[in-house]
Amino acid sequence: MIAVLVVDDQRLVRAGLRMLCTAAEDMTISGEASNGVEAVSLAAELDPDVILMDLRMPGLDGIGATRQIVKSGRRARILVLTTFDDDDHLYPALAAGASGFLVKDTEPAELLGAIRRVADGDMVFSPELLRRLVDRAVIGAAAGSAVTEVVSLTERESQVLALVAEGKSNQEIGDVLHLGVTTVKTHVANLMSKTGCDNRVRLAVYHLQTRQ
Structure with a gap:
């Protein structure tokens, strides 16, 4: 409970x-x-x-x-x-x-x-607030000339990252990708470890800064 x-x-x-x-x-x-x-x-x-x-x-x-x-x-x-x-x-x-x-x-x-x-x-x-957070963080990083290191991700990790950036929950990501919630949590944890992002908002910022 x-x-x-x-x-x-x-x-x-x-x-x-x-x-x-x-x-x-x-x-x-x-x-x-x-x-x-x-x-x-x-x-x-x-x-x-x-x-x-x-x-x-x-x-x-x-x-x-x-x-x-x-x-x-x-x-x-x-x-x-x-x-x-x-x-x-x-x-x-x-x-x-x-x-x-x-x-x-x-x-x-x-x-x-x-x-x-x-x-x-x-x-x-909410999606609107997440977008504002991400946009502000990206603008701040650009103003500071911050360089985001691009790390190697698997195809599945890239898919999970994109969905995290949309503000989707672990359950929603699992439904889209046909994965169990535990598996999604593992992917998110691996993404945080690889990118050095300690929360989902920073993962969303990372995605926006590094996508081609």
Whole structure:
């Protein structure tokens, strides 16, 4: 079971997320917090797998709470769920250590899938946000005259890399390539090892910088 901590200052939002998650057979709500201070305290007390984190809250906001939780070394992975998808919220949240970023009008099934992916070690973004992240990273690398080393990949690794760059999950990649999820995970791990990229966003950037 995936233990989820819900953090949001709006009671109705917390109630909706609780109903959504508890309806899933593989999830349970370990607790709720209405602000960042409570989130930090409950993360230490409950040790959840995933924290759904709002950003704008009174007192300690979601970015500050994310930073404290990540710095504490807790195993919980943080999925930001916010009304605001602008760069002023996206990049500080990622810098604080968030593992994903979704807006609150995300489809319920997509949100449940994102929770599962984050719990499984993925980084999760909507396709639009992923494209913005990749484009900004590529532009920054070009401005800095960074040279990306091209490494030798197998045909299957190249296929997996292209699908990672599209923002597809391990399950989605497996469905496209007719592979098991464990096999896909192995390919992704090998790609990270070969390219020196430590997450899927950097793999997407690598793909864009090196494709012919």
